Amino acid sequence: MSRLSRLFLPLAALMLLLALVPMAAQAAATLKTALQNSGVLILDRPEIRLGDLFDGLPADIAARPVRGLGALEPGAILDADRLESIARDNGLSWRPASPTLALRIDRPVEQIGEESVLQTVTQALAAQGFPTGEIRLDASPGPFTVGRGQARQGLKVADLSFDPKLSRFTAQIGPAAGGEMRRVAGRVIAMADVPVMTRAVGAGEVIQAGDITIQRLRADQAGRSYVIDPDRIVGKTAKRMLLAGQPVRPADLNATMMVQKNAPITVNVVSGPMALAMQGKALDDGALGDTVRVLNIRSNKVLSGVVSAPSTVTVQATSVTVGGGVGAKTN
Structure with a gap:
């Protein structure tokens, strides 16, 4: 090699x-x-x-x-x-x-939608002492896109202003975790809790507490048109058919007659701590709290009293002379 x-x-x-x-x-x-x-x-x-x-x-x-x-x-x-x-x-x-x-x-992302926008604006208005109610946006700011896990931080509001005469607001809103702030504007609609029927109630039927529930409606409509106090509905008689989910107007109601004309009743005559019960007959129809005339069957005298319970009228003894009482008791 x-x-x-x-x-x-x-x-x-x-x-x-x-x-x-x-x-x-x-x-x-x-x-x-x-x-x-x-x-x-x-x-x-x-x-x-x-x-x-x-x-x-x-x-x-x-x-x-x-x-x-x-x-x-x-x-x-x-x-x-x-x-x-x-x-x-x-x-x-x-x-x-x-x-x-x-x-x-x-990158994996999450979105914060319009529901959070409405909630955040409502909270911001309340925090500054402005009226709250249903928020109506002029235009949706669109969903906010944030990184994974950042949606739970919610949104933040800046530069909030409110015009009480027009019930209008403007603000800047964006992700609390950081990101683009967008302008939102709209109005605040005052709301009221209004009783509505839970079931259909027929004409002449007495309305019970379980027949109504509370629903939020615009306050400008509720205050003018509907009964908003449940106590003014319960115990009244429907004048016409009331449908489930329907608010109640004053004209829809009749006071429930607890005393029927010519029907037998109990008359409680009250004098200080003493009360005397007697049988009588109603001379007028009467709802709770109404003043009606009653006939003392034994004395055949006409008395004036206040309907205090079904088939019961209370009479103050200071202004009447009672005859033929049956059963006295001490209050």
Whole structure:
């Protein structure tokens, strides 16, 4: 063997060895199936790791951050050349199947909708002592998009103003976690709690407490048109059919007659601590609290008293002479 051959052979062997070493160090990788299908990489942390892009990697390599990318903003694109460069720089055996391959970076987000806008404006008005009620926006500010977990922080209000004459407000509103503030404007409609029927009540039927429930209506309508005090409804008689869910107008009600004309009644004659009960006959119809005439059956005298209970009239003895009482008692 010549001297030249003896020098060349070791050099060739060394070059072959050096060529084989990086090949042995390369790890086979495939682009994640989900990325191939969607073309979107959704990240919930600032950095990208190799395992976010490729399958088939050992755990330590999969957890390795991709250097040189930094914190990519949503909408950033990783094209085929960039992906191939990432694979090569990290010793991965991978090449893009198509030169048009591209991945869009996205972040998991949540949205805060109009219901939260209305609640936040209402709370802000109340906190500054302004009237509250139903909020009607001139236009929706649209949903606010925030990062995962930030929706629970809600919204914040700035520059709130209120015109009491017009019941109108303006404000700036945006995510409490930070982000774009948007202008909102609208009006506040005062509301009132109004009794409505829970069931259909027929004409002539006495309305019971369980027949009504409370519903919020516009105050300007409720105060003018409907009975808003439940005590003015319970115990009254429906003048006409009242439908379920329907508010009640004063004209819909009749006072319930607790005493019927010509019907037998109990007359309680009261004098100080003494009370005398006697049988009588009603000469008028009467609801609770009405003043009616009654006939003392034994004395045949006409008395005047107040309806105090069903079939019962209370008479003050100071202004009448009672005859033929039956059963006296002490209060």
